[in-house]
């Protein structure tokens with residue numbers, strides 16, 4: 001079952017050369033200090049309005065553990081973490097799931113949530129794309145070349161046509177691109 005408008009967006013912050021994490025795990029590269037005068041200002045109001053539209057987050061366990069280390073940005077919004085381990089959290093909003101990803105998404109989540117964000121990492125992105133579970137890719141490009149690290153798209157193994165839905169360039173040099181995934 002699917003709610004009328006349920007949608008899964010893969011969201012990731014990436015370097016221009018396609019990496020989403022550095023080998024040493026440092027994240028300072030994610031904060032752009034560029035000055036692009038024609039860009040849109042990324043205000044607290046803009047971010048807050050945007051975050052309010054997200055009904056739940058989905059992530060792999062590696063991303064979850066990294067997020068716990070860096071500081072929880074998801075408040076009380078439900079977060080579904082894929083893992084085959086017996087992980088525990090003291091947050092009521094965090095739920096650990098295992099099993100067939102297609103069943104988890106189609107049978108458990110789509111009936112309850114409309115705007116679902118899959119926020120990492122590489123392994124889960126690959127599974128979502130291979131299984132045809134994502135509707136949209138939202139990529140924020142940081143103006144930097146990392147040269148090495150964890151790839152966003154790690155040899156998906158299939159060709160997936162996209163269509164550009166939106167582009168926003170921000171004053172700090174970040175560019176957000178939203179692509180719809182053409183489903184056969």
Ligand SMILES: NC(=O)c1ccc[n+]([C@@H]2O[C@H](COP(=O)([O-])OP(=O)(O)OC[C@H]3O[C@@H](n4cnc5c(N)ncnc54)[C@H](OP(=O)(O)O)[C@@H]3O)[C@@H](O)[C@H]2O)c1
Pocket residue numbers: 011012013014019020021059060061062063064066082083084085097098099100101119120121122123124125127150
């Ligand atoms: N730049 C960004 O926006 C951004 C965003 C997110 C993450 N990242 C980075 O990406 C890296 C993590 O990515 P990653 O590819 O290594 O890992 P990941 O995709 O976050 O997590 C992979 C883990 O998810 C679990 N998993 C995957 N599919 C599953 C399934 N069908 N059923 C049950 N469990 C499943 C497994 O956990 P178990 O091993 O526990 O079974 C697997 O080891 C980190 O460095 C992080 O900082 C960057």
